Amino acid sequence: MGAVRLPSPRGTFRVWQRNATIFRKYWKTALLPNLFEPLLYLAALGLGLGAFIQSGGVGGQSYVQYIAPGLLASNAMFAASFESTFNTYVKMKIERVYDAIVTTPVNVEDVVAAEYLWAGTRAALYGTGFLSVLAVLGVVFDEPLVRSVWAVFIPPTLLLIGVMFSVTGTLFTSLIDRIDLYAYYFTLVVTPLFLFSGIFFPITDFPAPVPQIAWFTPLYHAVNACRELATGPSLGVLADVAWMLVFTAALFLLPIHFMRKRLIS
Amino acid sequence: MNRGREGIAEPRSRARVSSIVARGLKKSYESFEAVKGVDFEVYRGECFGFLGPNGAGKTTTMKMIYGAAIPTDGELTVAGLDITREERAVKRRIGVVAQENNLDEDLKVKENLLVYGRYYDMPRKETLRRAEELLEFVELTEKADAEVEHLSGGMKRRLLIARALINDPEIVVLDEPTTGLDPQARHLVWERLRELTSEGKTLILTTHYMEEAAQLCDRLVVMEGGRIIALGSPDELVEEHVSPEVLELRAAPDAMGDLLPLLEDHSDAVERAGNALLAYTADAGALQERVRNAGVSVDNMLYRRAGLEDVFMRLTGRRLID
Numbered sequence: 159m160g161a162v163r164l165p166s167p168r169g170t171f172r173v174w175q176r177n178a179t180i181f182r183k184y185w186k187t188a189l190l191p192n193l194f195e196p197l198l199y200l201a202a203l204g205l206g207l208g209a210f211i212q213s214g215g216v217g218g219q220s221y222v223q224y225i226a227p228g229l230l231a232s233n234a235m236f237a238a239s240f241e242s243t244f245n246t247y248v249k250m251k252i253e254r255v256y257d258a259i260v261t262t263p264v265n266v267e268d269v270v271a272a273e274y275l276w277a278g279t280r281a282a283l284y285g286t287g288f289l290s291v292l293a294v295l296g297v298v299f300d301e302p303l304v305r306s307v308w309a310v311f312i313p314p315t316l317l318l319i320g321v322m323f324s325v326t327g328t329l330f331t332s333l334i335d336r337i338d339l340y341a342y343y344f345t346l347v348v349t350p351l352f353l354f355s356g357i358f359f360p361i362t363d364f365p366a367p368v369p370q371i372a373w374f375t376p377l378y379h380a381v382n383a384c385r386e387l388a389t390g391p392s393l394g395v396l397a398d399v400a401w402m403l404v405f406t407a408a409l410f411l412l413p414i415h416f417m418r419k420r421l422i423s
Numbered sequence: 424m425n426r427g428r429e430g431i432a433e434p435r436s437r438a439r440v441s442s443i444v445a446r447g448l449k450k451s452y453e454s455f456e457a458v459k460g461v462d463f464e465v466y467r468g469e470c471f472g473f474l475g476p477n478g479a480g481k482t483t484t485m486k487m488i489y490g491a492a493i494p495t496d497g498e499l500t501v502a503g504l505d506i507t508r509e510e511r512a513v514k515r516r517i518g519v520v521a522q523e524n525n526l527d528e529d530l531k532v533k534e535n536l537l538v539y540g541r542y543y544d545m546p547r548k549e550t551l552r553r554a555e556e557l558l559e560f561v562e563l564t565e566k567a568d569a570e571v572e573h574l575s576g577g578m579k580r581r582l583l584i585a586r587a588l589i590n591d592p593e594i595v596v597l598d599e600p601t602t603g604l605d606p607q608a609r610h611l612v613w614e615r616l617r618e619l620t621s622e623g624k625t626l627i628l629t630t631h632y633m634e635e636a637a638q639l640c641d642r643l644v645v646m647e648g649g650r651i652i653a654l655g656s657p658d659e660l661v662e663e664h665v666s667p668e669v670l671e672l673r674a675a676p677d678a679m680g681d682l683l684p685l686l687e688d689h690s691d692a693v694e695r696a697g698n699a700l701l702a703y704t705a706d707a708g709a710l711q712e713r714v715r716n717a718g719v720s721v722d723n724m725l726y727r728r729a730g731l732e733d734v735f736m737r738l739t740g741r742r743l744i745d
Contacts, residue, residue, distance in 0.1 A: 168544065169542075172541050172542050172544075173542075175538075175541060176527075176530075176538050176541070179530070179534070179538060180529045180530065253525075253527070253528055253529075254523060254525035255525065255527055255529075257491070257521065257523075257525050258521070258525040258526070258527065258539075258586075259542060260490070260491065261489050261490065261491065261514060261517075261519040261521070262514055262539065262542035262543060262590075263511045263512075263514045263515045263542065263543060263544075264542045265510070265511065421491070422490070422491055422492065422493060423452065423486065423491065423492045423493070
């Protein structure tokens, strides 16, 4: 119903700015758990499980080296997913923040686009923190976890990954009317992606159609891109980034449409 | 008041500029029609009220004015602009106090105003200056750095009003601005709203309180079931719809039989609400005398001038509507 509504950069920036204003107050406390979590995976799986994986690791890398870049990608997915699910839901239904904003010259489409961008920003900020920790750990333990200068492109990639998962998270948010339904989103979407996107084992070695299915899922490409950039990329990284751009662009307007229906009667 | 012959030279004859014009405005949802075609015109600089029971369509009408509901049919011009075609431009010129408190709880009191100013692309310095002025205006200067959740209900409402004024709007839309406030808080809000009209702003508000409508509104409409059923100034409405005075009586149920015909014979209209009777007449004092002389036993009797509440009850029925 109605014409396609494209967000205005001005309104989008204003709402992004609101989130940044609030984030500035508590970024330190928000950042810590987001650094600890991937470190826990790195310790438990990389060191613990990694000890049982035959020497030689995966594709010539130690197991810790193998999983570290993938965890960067999944960390961005989790950051953006929480932002676009619980946080967005609370702002929309409980605090009624959006109702107030859309009475100003800022429209619903701007609000939704700003939330995408904000989730991406958060994912990139957290990811940059985690990336720095990985770089330092690599030096300290003399086992480089980030081996290529191309890694400087990881933060912008995490921004894209964050926006991509914000679009899917917001899509779910725009369709549900009870906060406990997020259990489905996390159990049926986020967790399977986390486990089967090639973070912990190479998915391409599985028989058909497993690799083919993986190709159609977003985190698979996010993990590929991060791993390539951390180790020195091949041209394949462009295909992964392109896949993510197309996926994001294809779904971009859908949550805007549904959110508009919820906020404007 | 000074309406009528000698009033003609006053504001009425001046060419009035319309701030809001609605023609055949309708809004339907899947299951019901909330607004069934209303026409009204709000003049610049006046305070225009919407009275009506819950579910009458007041809030839906307000939402259409500030772009939170899209009209199904009809025309709506706000500040000279078509709301459906130029919603951003309209929203730039109005201020909105919605029915629910939707302050940004993640931001402190003054931050609420500063962040809101950014939505209008106001320069930082101007926003800061205006925020300080507005906090002064709503008497919240001392609370500038307080968390919103620590404010009382009255303070939150005042902050909502300040926030609605940050862009110096020409039209302010207020949906039940004083519902749930204690009398002191309500009077403070009224005072501020009166100051706004004296500054030349156009106010459009909904209310359940007749006193509020009588105190603030230059003109008002009464809505019921999605339609406008009366329009006028508070005095005009009283004059048009009820007799100037009311005699209120309470009597035991068995006395009603004697009382009712007596009242009906000597007044313009009689209404019954429980064991109370209201008789509308030009001279309630005379009617009171008549009741006394008739020797009917009455528990309690008082006479007063008719007001908006009587109009409201007459028009929307003496019943509990929720």
